[in-house]
Structure formats: C-alpha cells, structure tokens
Amino acid sequence: EHIPFTIERLSKAEMTRRSQEFYQEMNKRRSVRFFSDEPFPQEVMDNIIRTGGTSPSGAHTQPWTYVVVKSPEIKKEIREIIEEEEEVNYRRRMGDKWVQDLACIGTDWNKPYLEIAPYLVIVLKQSYGIAPDGSRLVHYYNEISTSISVGLVLAAIQEAGLVTLTSTPLNAGPRLRKLLNRPINEKVMLLLPVGYPAPDATVPALKRKPLEEFMTAI
Amino acid sequence: EHIPFTIERLSKAEMTRRSQEFYQEMNKRRSVRFFSDEPFPQEVMDNIIRTGGTSPSGAHTQPWTYVVVKSPEIKKEIREIIEEEEEVNYRRRMGDKWVQDLACIGTDWNKPYLEIAPYLVIVLKQSYGIAPDGSRLVHYYNEISTSISVGLVLAAIQEAGLVTLTSTPLNAGPRLRKLLNRPINEKVMLLLPVGYPAPDATVPALKRKPLEEFMTAI
Ligand SMILES: Cc1cc2nc3c(=O)[nH]c(=O)nc-3n(C[C@H](O)[C@H](O)[C@H](O)COP(=O)(O)O)c2cc1C
Ligand SMILES: Cc1cc2nc3c(=O)[nH]c(=O)nc-3n(C[C@H](O)[C@H](O)[C@H](O)COP(=O)(O)O)c2cc1C
Numbered sequence: 001e002h003i004p005f006t007i008e009r010l011s012k013a014e015m016t017r018r019s020q021e022f023y024q025e026m027n028k029r030r031s032v033r034f035f036s037d038e039p040f041p042q043e044v045m046d047n048i049i050r051t052g053g054t055s056p057s058g059a060h061t062q063p064w065t066y067v068v069v070k071s072p073e074i075k076k077e078i079r080e081i082i083e084e085e086e087e088v089n090y091r092r093r094m095g096d097k098w099v100q101d102l103a104c105i106g107t108d109w110n111k112p113y114l115e116i117a118p119y120l121v122i123v124l125k126q127s128y129g130i131a132p133d134g135s136r137l138v139h140y141y142n143e144i145s146t147s148i149s150v151g152l153v154l155a156a157i158q159e160a161g162l163v164t165l166t167s168t169p170l171n172a173g174p175r176l177r178k179l180l181n182r183p184i185n186e187k188v189m190l191l192l193p194v195g196y197p198a199p200d201a202t203v204p205a206l207k208r209k210p211l212e213e214f215m216t217a218i
Numbered sequence: 219e220h221i222p223f224t225i226e227r228l229s230k231a232e233m234t235r236r237s238q239e240f241y242q243e244m245n246k247r248r249s250v251r252f253f254s255d256e257p258f259p260q261e262v263m264d265n266i267i268r269t270g271g272t273s274p275s276g277a278h279t280q281p282w283t284y285v286v287v288k289s290p291e292i293k294k295e296i297r298e299i300i301e302e303e304e305e306v307n308y309r310r311r312m313g314d315k316w317v318q319d320l321a322c323i324g325t326d327w328n329k330p331y332l333e334i335a336p337y338l339v340i341v342l343k344q345s346y347g348i349a350p351d352g353s354r355l356v357h358y359y360n361e362i363s364t365s366i367s368v369g370l371v372l373a374a375i376q377e378a379g380l381v382t383l384t385s386t387p388l389n390a391g392p393r394l395r396k397l398l399n400r401p402i403n404e405k406v407m408l409l410l411p412v413g414y415p416a417p418d419a420t421v422p423a424l425k426r427k428p429l430e431e432f433m434t435a436i
Binding site: 001002003004005006007008009010012014015016018019020022023026027028029030031032040041042043044046047048049050051053054055056058059060062064065066067068069070071074097098101102104105106138140141143144145147148149150151152153154155156159160161162163166168180189190196197200201202203204205206208209211214215216217218 | 220225234246366368378379419422
C-alpha cells in the first residue's frame, strides 16, 4: 500500500537560513572524554533514541538495538571490561602504527568517563533477524543502516545541549554483549556516553577539512 | 595540544522541549522516490554537505567524499548505469528472496528520479588514505564513519525542508567511480537524490518500531 506524501514548503531564504543554522549547530559538536556526573531527564534520553529509530534502513529492517545503561554497577563492569581489553590493545595487540595514529587525540586505556557519565548507550547491529517461526531474516546493509541511525542520534544529542563520545569498544564486543544479555545475532558496534561535559573538560585542537577538500560538484 | 571545551547550558525544560521537537521533525522524514525537477540554491546543498563534514570519524580520518552532480548529461549516464545493473539484480543476480524482501517497498529497476532530481549526491568512503609521500594511511572504521556522516546529511536535508532517498547502487559502484573520475581508494557507498517531492509523490505505508522494541534501559 502506498500513501500520498507532502512536505511543508519553505521559502528559499528560509531554507538557506535553516541549513546554515543547522550546520553551525552541528559544527559545535566535539567528542568529549571528560564528563560531569550530573544527571538529565530520562525523557530526553528517550527522545534521543527515538530519533535514531526514524533512520532509513535497508529494506526497512530497522536492524539496531540501543541499550541505555544507567545502573552504576553495570557501568562499573563495562568500564572494567573495556579498560582490560584496551590495555591489551594499546600495549601489544594493535601495534605501534595504531598507537601512533591515535597520538594526536591523546587517548589511552583509562576511561573513567565510563563510570562518570550518567548514561552509557551501547549500540548493537542486528546482523540478521529472527522470524516468529525461528528462521533467519536477511538484514541488508545492517552496519550502514545502524551507523546512519547513530548519525541521527548524535544530531539529537547536540540539539538537546548534551555531549557524547563516539567510541568503539575494540575487542570487547562479545563480553559486553553477554553482560548486557543480548542475543547472538546482535553485535556491539559503538558505545556513546551521554551527559554534560566536566567543567574543566578539554578536547584535542583538531581542525575539520574545508568543504572543497571533501566535496566536488559536477 | 588540548583546548578547553564548554557548551551553552539549557534548562531541563528547554532540553526536553528541544529533544522532542527534533524527534518530531526527523520522524517526518521519508525516503522519497518521486521527485520534482524544481531546483534549490547551491548554497543550501553546500550547507547540507558541510554538515556531513562535522561528523566524528575513527582517529579523525574524515574518510568521506561527496560528489554532487547537477549536470543533466552525467545524471543521464548515472541513470543508465544503475538501471542496467539493477535490471540484472532484479531479474537474476540477487535471487527471489531479495526481490521478495523488497516487495513491501514496491521498487523495481526503473529509476527516473535519477534524472529528475536537481542534485544527485554520490557518497564514497575512502577505504584508505594516501600520504603526501604516496604511502597508505589506515582509515579506521571508514564505513561506519562515512555512514554516520550520512546520518548528519539526512538530518540536514530534513531541516532544510527537502527530501532524499538513501539508496545503494548495488553492483554499479566501480562503473560510477570511473564515470565520476574518483581514485581507486574510494568506494561508492550510497547515492542520495536531493530535491522537492513530486506533487503526486507517494510512499509505502510503512510503520516504525515503537521505542520499547529497539531500546532497553538498565
Ligand atoms: C543502507 C540503505 C540502503 C538502501 N537502499 C535502497 C535502495 O537501493 N533503493 C531504494 O529504493 N531504497 C533504499 N533504501 C531505503 C529504504 O528502503 C527505506 O529507508 C526504508 O524502506 C524505510 O523507509 P523510510 O526511509 O521512508 O523510513 C535504503 C536505505 C538504507 C539505509
Ligand atoms: C567509528 C568511530 C570510532 C571511534 N572510536 C573512538 C574510540 O574508540 N575512542 C575515542 O576516544 N574516540 C573514538 N572516536 C572519536 C574520534 O576520535 C573523533 O570523532 C575524532 O577525533 C574527531 O573529533 P570530533 O568528534 O571532536 O570532531 C571514534 C569515532 C568514530 C566515528
């Protein structure tokens, strides 16, 4: 079944203004690694994740699961798992090249923010689905779709006046999946701590490419 | 070098309101396959792509390239390549299961919107980088980073009062890459026609999962 689709029309001046304002707002976003423990309303968190649920997805499979962790005990266990694996990543598993490529960001295996941020959002992709009769459903482009959904979540966090860190719990996925009691068809992709920045938060002084370095028009 | 980072603080009421409004705006988004040929300002297109350039990326590699096609001749060639490959996809390459899984959306290999929409945005991931001395740079998580960037682009299109279709030119990537003169380290991921919907546009009557079906809180 197909239904008519219309949008509210904006004037050219209005669309130019809105596109510029949205760019400026998103351009303020930075990945933050120093959080305050100050809480914020669950309703805001819910609206942020709801926004992720509006994402397009291959064949409308909606192949994402968001686990929102508020429990201090679970946050502590998550921190333990990730720091343990990250220490191995940095010390021997990933090699000098990897460590060097991260040097500009100044990270290491210590991640106190995993206990300090009021919420940790663990994002899983459903690499396949399970039909009511137990058979497998193909989830076309599940990693791309879930990542696009996360892009919308990041925009929603920014719009709500909060900050996050897009992070990949490298080699910790299977242990996190078990801790969170998620089924085998779901794979941990990303972890987003969400909250306010610490009053003395700093970020690496990185620059973004100007438009002409990543866009060509023909 | 690290620099201080602060944000503008919103009241709890304000953040709740903003998170709800942003969700409602994004929830109006639909993938549109019927476009009007009405143009819109290049400046709006630029701001939309600029927004994609604010995305986080693994080790700040910014591994995305956006090719914005306005030329009617190139749009025609793109349409020819994609329809040719899609006909093979539907008729024999992808199999019955694939065709069946797409039935609810009602698509086939005819894609007139590829010539009608005022702009086609081709999104490429840089699967590796090339240093000034010619050596290869590792682009950590380049597909995830590029997809997150696309999530921000989709939000920007919606905010500007325009529509798009998130589409994957299946098996047409290499031919499109050559047509667009992009280097071998770049792989075509997605194609986004951008513009106004046709006055008689329709969309499949799909429902989105409610929050409790894709979020769990602990
Ligand atoms: C990674 C990805 C690939 C997609 N590929 C196609 C495609 O090739 N052709 C198409 O018509 N739609 C494609 N879609 C659009 C989906 O069919 C659409 O998002 C889904 O049916 C949900 O509809 P909505 O976007 O209107 O919410 C794709 C979406 C995603 C995220
Ligand atoms: C897919 C992906 C994985 C990332 N993984 C990590 C990570 O594990 N740890 C970390 O501290 N930052 C991680 N980052 C954040 C990047 O380092 C950050 O986005 C980049 O340095 C640019 O900074 P910005 O987000 O402030 O613009 C990741 C970002 C992306 C998109």
